[in-house]
Amino acid sequence: MDLRRAASIALMGVWWGAAAVWAGEISGRVQLDGPRPKPVEIPVMAKSPQYPIEVCGRSKHSPRLVVSADRGVANALVWLHVSTDSHDSQTPPVTVTLNQQACEFVPHVLLVPRGSRVTIGNSDPILHNLRIFREAQMLMHEWQQPAPQPNEISWRFDEAGRFLIRCGVHSWMSAWVIVADHPYYALSDLNGNFTVSQVSPGSYTLQVWHEALGEQQRKVVVNNDTGPVIIRFAEHRT
Amino acid sequence: MVKDGFFSILSNQMGISYRRHWPWVGVAALLGLVAAGAARAPLDKPDTSKSPERLPVIVRVDFGPTGKPPREERLMVDEGSTPKDVVSLLFPIQSGATCCNTRELAAIDGVRSDPATNRWWTCRLNGQSNFSPFLKELKAEDRVEWTYVEQLQ
Numbered sequence: 001m002d003l004r005r006a007a008s009i010a011l012m013g014v015w016w017g018a019a020a021v022w023a024g025e026i027s028g029r030v031q032l033d034g035p036r037p038k039p040v041e042i043p044v045m046a047k048s049p050q051y052p053i054e055v056c057g058r059s060k061h062s063p064r065l066v067v068s069a070d071r072g073v074a075n076a077l078v079w080l081h082v083s084t085d086s087h088d089s090q091t092p093p094v095t096v097t098l099n100q101q102a103c104e105f106v107p108h109v110l111l112v113p114r115g116s117r118v119t120i121g122n123s124d125p126i127l128h129n130l131r132i133f134r135e136a137q138m139l140m141h142e143w144q145q146p147a148p149q150p151n152e153i154s155w156r157f158d159e160a161g162r163f164l165i166r167c168g169v170h171s172w173m174s175a176w177v178i179v180a181d182h183p184y185y186a187l188s189d190l191n192g193n194f195t196v197s198q199v200s201p202g203s204y205t206l207q208v209w210h211e212a213l214g215e216q217q218r219k220v221v222v223n224n225d226t227g228p229v230i231i232r233f234a235e236h237r238t
Numbered sequence: 239m240v241k242d243g244f245f246s247i248l249s250n251q252m253g254i255s256y257r258r259h260w261p262w263v264g265v266a267a268l269l270g271l272v273a274a275g276a277a278r279a280p281l282d283k284p285d286t287s288k289s290p291e292r293l294p295v296i297v298r299v300d301f302g303p304t305g306k307p308p309r310e311e312r313l314m315v316d317e318g319s320t321p322k323d324v325v326s327l328l329f330p331i332q333s334g335a336t337c338c339n340t341r342e343l344a345a346i347d348g349v350r351s352d353p354a355t356n357r358w359w360t361c362r363l364n365g366q367s368n369f370s371p372f373l374k375e376l377k378a379e380d381r382v383e384w385t386y387v388e389q390l391q
Binding site: 040042043062064131135136137138141164166168171172173174211 | 338390
């Protein structure tokens with residue numbers, strides 16, 4: 001074999017090898033059309049006199065729609081429609097913490113792999129009544145003792161989906177646990193920015209969900225020239 | 239004469255003069271008849287054909303933010319009915335665990351409690367809410383109010 005032919009073959013091998021390990025990403029931003037809305041203020045009210053609410057303050061800002069000064073939307077869930085049959089698509093489960101502070105769930109949205117365990121704490125010196133829902137079905141409810149008593153409740157999420165966490169006493173309190181069955185999920189940050197990483201080249205359907213704004217779909221192509229994806233929502237309350 | 243002979247024999251056996259004590263003999267005979275009737279009474283079967291008592295109650299269903307018109311009716315319901323029972327006389331209902339028990343009321347006329355939108359069916363009995371709608375037995379003239387509310391979040 002002459003030298004030039006051998007070099008060509010070698011270069012092709014390097015090129016194919018690089019293509020095989022190259023993984024792209026989909027980055028973008030979720031933003032709201034129109035003026036930035038004022039946060040919804042919720043007056044704090046006791047469900048019953050037996051449940052004190054002084055630690056909760058007088059009012060709360062609703063966490064359901066958080067929009068930055070330049071209209072970036074926080075906590076929008078972004079994911080790709082991919083097959084989940086391959087074992088390689090599974091992300092190892094983790095253990096994360098969700099806390100109740102000043103009668104709010106912190107953080108408001110958690111994104112975890114399937115099989116992960118969420119430990120839910122109560123830092124407030126009052127009782128909370130923890131409930132976990134999948135759509136309209138309640139999966140569990142349990143009273144949580146006030147701090148500083150030991151009061152953590154742990155729940156393992158074995159199925160993919162969106163799970164709503166509520167307090168049965170303080171009706172404004174809510175949080176979401178998003179359980180993903182593959183790694184191509186992302187949550188937008190406080191500025192509305194997101195990145196879905198390690199995506200092989202190809203064409204995909206990108207899905208976006210926000211608890212207050214609804215859902216959208218977008219076709220995207222991942223290659224070495226993929227630009228940012230801008231997802232726009234009109235202000236629409238669900 | 240037979241009667242006279244019977245009492246004469248009886249009084250002689252008892253060592254009393256029936257002619258002098260006949261009023262007391264009569265009273266004793268009467269008491270004996272009453273005692274026999276009372277002893278026999280438990281053998282009679284009780285009357286089981288009595289129907290359950292019917293009670294008048296007022297039921298109001300308010301669909302709140304859905305825009306469906308409210309409905310209020312005065313109903314006659316069976317004794318032992320609960321607030322959940324009586325609303326099912328006005329609308330189809332569905333059971334399900336929205337709080338703590340699968341026997342709770344989850345939907346009225348297709349309008350469901352929805353955790354995601356923080357919309358729930360609430361029940362008041364005579365203005366109070368501290369009871370179980372599927373256990374509490376109603377009394378006559380009770381007022382049951384089912385209201386679909388949207389709580390802020």
